[in-house]
Amino acid sequence: MYIYDEVDSRIVKERVAQFQGQTDRYFAGTLAADEYLPLRLQNGLYVQRHAPMLRVAIPYGMINSTQLRKLAQLSRDFDKGYVHFTTRQNVQFNWPEIKDVPEMLRQLADVEMHAIQTSGNCIRNTTTDQFAGVIDDEVVDPRPYCEIIRQWSTLHPEYAFLPRKFKIAVNACPSADRAAIAVHDIGLEIVKNAEGHVGFKVFVGGGLGRTPIIGSLINDFVAEKDLLTYLEAILRVYNRHGRRDNKYKARIKILVKALTPAVFKEKVEAEWAFLKDSENQLTEQEISRVKAFFTAPAYENLERNCAEFVAAQEESKGFANWIKRCTNDHKVDGYRIVTLTLKKTGIPPGDATDRQVDIVADLADRYSFGEVRVTHDQNLVLADVREDQLHALWKEAQAVGFATPNLGMLTDMICCPGGDFCGLANAKSIPVAEQIQLTFDNMDYLYDLGEIDLNISGCMNACGHHHVGNIGVLGVDKRGQEFYQVSLGGDSGRDASIGKILGPSFARADMPNVITKLIDVFVENRSEDELFIDTYRRIGMDPFKERVYAKAD
Amino acid sequence: MPKLINLTGDQANTFELLAKDYEGDVKANTIVPMAFFMANREAVLNAGNVGIWIDSEEQPEELPETAKTLPVIAINFPKFMDGRGYSIARYARERLNFEGELRAIGDVLLDQLSYLKRCGFNAFDMRDDVDTELALSSLGEFTEAYQASNEQPTPLFRRR
Ligand code: HEM
Ligand code: SF4
Helix, strand or coil, rough: CCCCCCCHHHHHHHHHHHHHHHHHHHHCCCCCHHHHHHHHHHHCECCCCCCCEEEEECCCHEEEEEHHHHHHHHHHHCCCEEEECCCCEEEEECCCCCHHHHHHHHHHHCCCCCCCCCCCCCCCCCCCCCCCCCCCCCCCCCHHHHHHHHHCCCCCCCCCCCCCCEEEEEECCCCCCCCHHHHEEEEEEEEEECCCCCCEEEEEEEECCEEEECCCCCEEEEEEHHHHHHHHHHHHHHHHHHCCHHHCCHHHHHHHHCCCCCHHHHHHHHHHHHHHHCCCCHHHHHHHHHHHCCCCCCCCCCCCCCHHHHHHHHCHHHHHHHHHHHEEEECCCCEEEEEEECCCCCCCEEEEEEEHHHHHHHHHHHHEEEEEEECCCCCCEEEEEEEHHHHEEEEEECCCCCCCCCCCCCCCEECHHHHHHHCCCCCCHHHHHHHHHHHCCCCCHHHHHCCCCCHHHHHHCCCHHHCCCCCCEEEEEECCCEEEEECCEEEECCCCCCCEECCCCCCCHHHHHHHHHHHHHHHHCCCCCCHHHHHHHHHHHHHHHHHHHHHCC | CCEEHHHCCCCCCCEEEECCCCCCCCCCCCEEHHHHHHHHHHHHHHHEEECCCCCCCHHHHHHHHHHHHEEEEEECCCCCCHHHHHHHHHHHHCCCCCEEEEEEEEECCCHHHHHHHHCCCCCCEECCCCCCCHHHHHHHCCCCCCCCCCCCCCHHHHHH
């Protein structure tokens, strides 16, 4: 993991001191509420329906046990004893007092954490693959580049007041895209060219929200050394030319669409011509300096599938299931990647109590070199677990509810906070998730169904990424009543696509029934082990539509 | 009356700011809108004591190279959330190579000053109730930054 040097730590501490001053002026009445607003947003402090919310960055999803314990402690001291892991690899405190926030930030700075630019119209936390650095199938480890981008974007003087928020995601895995780069303002795919040099495919203008769009490729090889100058050029074109008259048309996706990707690219490259050979060009030295923080931990020399591990799976079907569903192959023999699921029925997806967070920290220390990753589907990953220790870990994880083996299944939903917590919601989303989890509680049946992404948002801001769910659910308001619109066919992975609306929306009570019918149509039409998304792509919308809207005879 | 501050303290404002639709003669000690300048380049430049102001939606790329000899270029922030002026300022400093007074006007708030300074501004038209001491101290809140900027052309990674 990256470790702050004296300068990194000084910058974060100076930021805390600055925010303390701004908050003092706000309480003293010398800083108006509307002027304090963008300042607190840029420090991650958002005011929502019930209380302020503090969003803390977990850069590209990496967090260590010391930092986790600090989060748990802060949630006890300043909040209601739980935290919420978001779909952007961040963590939120949902009930802090504004006056306590500078102190919380001070304590976070002590463990090398911050809330800089986690909100507001600026460059947000850069995200990447939660399996970065531990999977075989990876061009290079993307995390050093994410850290380089983090430093470049942190307190950038020119881009603190962009037309709208700005998100960058990086993927380095040719066979999968767990970072969903196609739906980001900038998506970077790390590739190697014919000469074996590392560079980036650059996609711009993807996004969800009201106008879901898949990003356009504007350059298929930006060399490693040109990373920052190319990003700088894109940001400058966007800062100058992005729309500012209508907040719903202010994302870069609208600009790229209005200009066309080809013209947008021309503008970027005209700007880049001036920046390319500037001092901002990355040096080999800097790339190596940052890479040195992401070296392999002290792996033991082990063999794959040791007898103990094989026997444990034969003995317990539950353990074998969990291995199959919740762990992935590691690039080092004798280790596996473990995903701890935070989605048990009855608990809002992504929520974890202070006690659970302390336990995760403890599990990380004992089983995985003290490091944890946060995933965009709101689960936690222990990336380096020895196969011969998996059974012991499984037992412990089960005891605290982290081993529900529903990863990737229908009941492992992405769900925004919705009307229970969020001031912008049209409808509640958590109760819908709960109803579906209760309806589909037979694990064997869920396994048979295979992987299905079901994503729920409480309004069209799309925090729950409903557009890219194989099944998407969107809360809508119909004459003051909460209704739900269903879409099918979204996908956030390699073949990213935006879902299409099924038809008129449904009342909440009908939702489990609607989902059941959709699943029935899938099961009846499925060929062998086909995934839901593939069946949908093959048979289209109509069979689903007919069943769901059929008149009862 | 707005209060003009530079990097060391209060500064007497010797220029009158003319409205965006100003039409008429070139007057000494004024700051004229960019459109007026584009239509009356020679007269403005020859006066020697007339500056220009650029609004956030205007294109500084259209300015002639001679604009770098102006005594002052002001850049307007219609709302503090409108961040286009930061990029315009860097254009003025880094492409036009303008070395004179670069003044931020409009909705300029104390908490923006250090970003403004890093983009090349060296004068700020603030509300008259602003505490000059507090404003100056906000310029020194950060002792280091990652990026290359007008203030520090070498990014931190080349100095580590
Ligand atoms: C409860 C308070 C919350 C509020 C008021 C809120 C508000 C918003 C708004 C207004 C947008 C739309 C921005 C736009 O127009 O582009 C948005 C987008 C987003 N929110 Fe939230 N949000 C909240 C919680 C969350 C949570 C808990 C998550 C994570 C689970 C989340 C994840 C996202 C993501 C990923 C997007 C971006 C969608 C895109 O790419 O366009 N939000 N949020
Ligand atoms: S999608 Fe809407 S309801 Fe859900 S958290 Fe985002 S803004 Fe709130």
